[in-house]
Amino acid sequence: MSSSAGQLALTAEELAGEVEQAVIGGNPQEALPAVLERTKRAALGDGDGDGDEEKVRSVAVARVFCDALVETLNHSAVSEHEKPLIASQYVRAVVQLRDTVPGHVLLTLSKMYPFLFDFVAKTSQESLWESMCDCKRWAVGRWRDVTGTTDLSQDGNGIGEKLALVKFFAQVTITQTILALEKDDRAKVPPQYQIHLGAVPDDHPIITNKQKLETEAKQLLDLMLSYLIEEPMMVSPLFMGLLNCLASVIKFRPQTTNRVLNGVLKFNVDAKFQLDGVSVPHYKLAKRFVERCYKNFANFGIKNNLIKQSTQYYNKLAKIAQVLHGIGEETKSKGVLAFDHESAQNKISDEQRARCVEQRRKLAKRRQLQRQQEKEAETKQRLTRLQAYTRAKSSTVFLNTSAVALNSSYSAVYSLMNSEHSEQDLSQLPRDVLVKLTTEAMYRADTKRLITALSVVASRYTQLLNKSSGNDVTAEGGNKKRKNESADDDTADTTAPRSKIIKTEPSRDISDTEDAVDDVKETVPYDTPITFTPKPMDDEAKLKVTEKIISKIIKVRDSEDAPVLVLQQQKLETESPLEQVRLLHWNNAESWYHILIRLATRGTRSSRPISDKIRAELLQWLLQDFNGKAAVMVEWMNEEWFADKLFAETEPRYEEWSLRLLDELIPFLENKHRRIFIRLMSELPQLSEKHIERIKPILLDPGRSALGLQTLKFLIMFRNPVKTMIKDLLNQVMEEDATLKEQCRALLEKYYK
Structure with missing residues (x-):
């Protein structure tokens, strides 16, 4: 990454930091709207970059803006009465970003939609309602584009945007369906x-x-259910997202339960084919995840009495949940990888693929024709409204002939029948229709009236130009006002803004002390900052302070005090108030190491000795008792890897400390630590030959060779990029230890044919 690109990414990171600080700060109800406005200006403002670097900046900052808006609407400190107003203020900005970050925009719209609906219901803003309808049409179009491709190998791509679409559809369905619950519920x-x-x-x-609108909600619900039933490939993340969103729909709108359950019962997990390029173990694992989610969906409905025992669906779903639970228990007892690869394989045949592609092509043609018909109907509706407006305004004279425009907008300059504008948005009409309207109007216009109209418009342009240059002479009474004010203006010094100047007294002769400060002889801007430079700390002092900070943070883990809003007065006599400071969402057992990891990887990145000191403390804590700490190790290494990418201009640290972690950990590993080691090796963000070589001592140790072989087998199956490195290692081990030849050869023959 170039230095300029790194700087752009850092700008987005700083904005994200401001958002996070506003969320957890002491005054989020004021801080969040301020940060939200800054991120909006950064996302939609004109940058001074060009090319790909500017594109990177706009995408990164656009994501931060969407996240900031969601955080604002989610935060409990922001009043529920203010949220609809906030959503209405930023909906136009969000819509502008939908081609840049469609996934983030959809997630943001899913949060905004109910608030926008409430705002329209209370204020009757037609333009806002049209914008909401346009967003729904755009979302449905995006769904059809991303799910209707004729290339089945692409069905597993773009999962993030598809999940965002599902969440948006679920939210629209809930909002546009009547809330049929008792008051207590x-x-x-x-x-x-x-x-x-x-x-x-x-x-x-x-x-x-x-x-x-209620019919539209049902159609969106059917759209989600249709995908669940008709999608031929095993797209597990999307299936699970659909089931979770459908669970929310029946929870908050129980009257939709029958419709949802009727569709879910047609969902056949076994009929979904293996995605192209996906291995059999991955397919089996994906299928198991979907089955478990299906079971949870059924149990959720039954336990919350959403699926009534008296209905036909109860017994069917209860039986499905029981069968899926049995499959899960059987898989758990045998092991996830204990299956026959040949029988488990479920690839789609050429005949079935051709049939699916043909169905999608026919559906695409039908949708294209439907879109064209909808567009023609919408155009006709807009033209009908325009016709009604023109008939209401038909007059032989212009109603607005003022030579002064109400404001500097084009609508105010060209408006002749209204004070400001007609509120008729012609930009939504097709270009050929606009050309016909314009040419027909010019052909039928009376020449004298056309000249009069152009004269009024020209006068308004002249007035605005004079106003912008400071010579506004068209406004009535403007000349008289300027003459009355000209007396002082002729002698005023206009070389600098008055609001920026401090008047100073004449200098006085101060000779009785050598340290006297000379009077100011020139005008000084009042906002000139007064700065001072503190004495810099040496490296030794910095390390001592770092040790104190680390000690304070680690000490908190042993505290039994829960985070509180008010300091405990009885403890103020024995300890400093700072000792009681906690974040409201602080967890004594975990939060401290999250902070230390971030301090080491990002907060102290510029100082190698300080960051390494923190890393050494983390490593020492991990090695004291590494049972149950695999998640912490993985989190730390992921942060190191991400920081290397984020601060590409600095020296990388991930490889050094990941290798050091393995060097310190491996001597203490035994066969009982199989889960810890396999998880660590499989979830490290990046593996090199040096990482794979660290497994060699385990393989050559007769008491631990099984641990090393199991780890290598797992990596071969699920981390394809390291297969070549593992093959070289296995060949080396076969040469060095004859007792492992048979086991190594078995792995090579099975996975390297």
């Missing part, structure tokens, strides 16, 4: 799910067709 529903179609009055001026 409604109190348990989160505020955003309490916003529903039934709260909108029947005579609402904007949300006019409630039946159509």
Whole structure:
């Protein structure tokens, strides 16, 4: 990464840090809106870069802006009455970013939609409602594009955006369905799910067709269920996301339960084929995840009484949950990898693939025709509204002939029949229709009226140009006002802004001390910062302070005090108030090492001795008792790897400390530590030949060779990039230790044919 690109990424990182600080700070209700506005300007502002670097900046900052908006709408400190207003203020900015970061925009819209719906219901803003409808149309179009491809090998791609679409559809379905719950049950529903179609009055001026919106919600629900049933490939993350979102739909809108369950029962996990390029173990694992999610969905509905015992669905889903539980227990007892590869393989045949592709092509043609018809109907509707408006404004004289525009917008400059603008958005009409309207209007226009209209527009342009240059002479009474103010202006010094100047007295002769400060002889801006440079600390002093900080942080883990909003007065006599400081979401057992890891990898990146000191303390703690600490090791190494990528201009640290961790850990490993070692090796973010070579001493140790072979087998199966390195290692071990020849040869023959 170039230095400039690194700087751009750092800018996004700083904005993300501001958002995080605003969330956990002491005054989030004021800090979050301020940070949100800054991130919005950064995401949509004009940068001074060009080419790919500017694109990187806009994407990274756009993601931060979307995250900031979601955090603001999620935060409990922000009033529920303010959230609809905040959502309405930023919806236009979010929509502008939908081609840049579609996934983040969809997740943000799924959070905003109920608040926007509530805002429209209360304020009747037609432009906002049209923007919401446009977002729904765009989302449905995106779904059809990403799920309707004729290349089945692409079905497993773009999972993030597809999951965001599913979440958005689920939220729209919940909002546009009536909340059919008793008052006691409604109190348990989160505020955003309490916003529903039934709260909108029947005579609402904007949300006019409630039946159509409810039908639209059912169509979106059917869209999700159709994918669950008709998708031929095993796309496990999307299937699980769909089942989880459908569970939310039936929880908050119980009247949709029958429709959802009728579709879910048609979902056949066994009929889903293996994705192209996916190994049999991966397919089996993906299928197991979906089966477990299906079982959880059924149990969730039964335990929460969403699936009534009196209905036809109860026994069927209870039986499915029981069967899937039995499959899971059997798999657990035998082991996930204990299966026959030939029988477990489930690849799609050429005939079935051709049939699926043909169905998708026909569906795509049908949708294209439907889109064209919908576009023509929408154009006709817009033209009808425009016709009604022009007939209402038909007059032989212009209603607005003022030579002064209300503001500097184009609509105010060209408006002749209204004070500001007509509120008719012609930009949504097709270009050929606009050309026809324009040429027909010019052909039929009266020449004298056209000249009059152009004269009024020209006068407004002149007035705005004069105003911008400081010579506004068209406004009535403007000349008189300027003459009355000209007396002082002729003698004023206009070389610098008055608000920026401090008036100073004449200098005085101060000769009685050599340290006297001379009077200021020139004008000084009042906002000139006064700075001082503290005496820098030497390296030894920095290390001592670092040791104290580490000691304080680690000491907190042994504390039994829970985080509180008010200091405990009885302890103030024996310890400093700073000793009681905690984050409200602090966990004594875990939070301290999260902070130390971040300090080592990012916070003290510029000082190698300090960061290495923190790393050494972490390593020492991990080695004292490494049972149950595999997750901490993986978290630390992931942060090291990510920091190397983030601060590419600095010296990399990941490889050095990951190898040091293995060197310190491996001598203490035994066969009983199989789970810890396999997890560590499989989840390290990057493996090199040096990492693989660290397993060699384990292989050559007769008492631990099984541990090394099991680890290598797991890496061969699930980390394909290291297969070549492992092959070389196995060949070396066969040459050095004859007792391992048979076991090594078995691995080579099975996985390296």
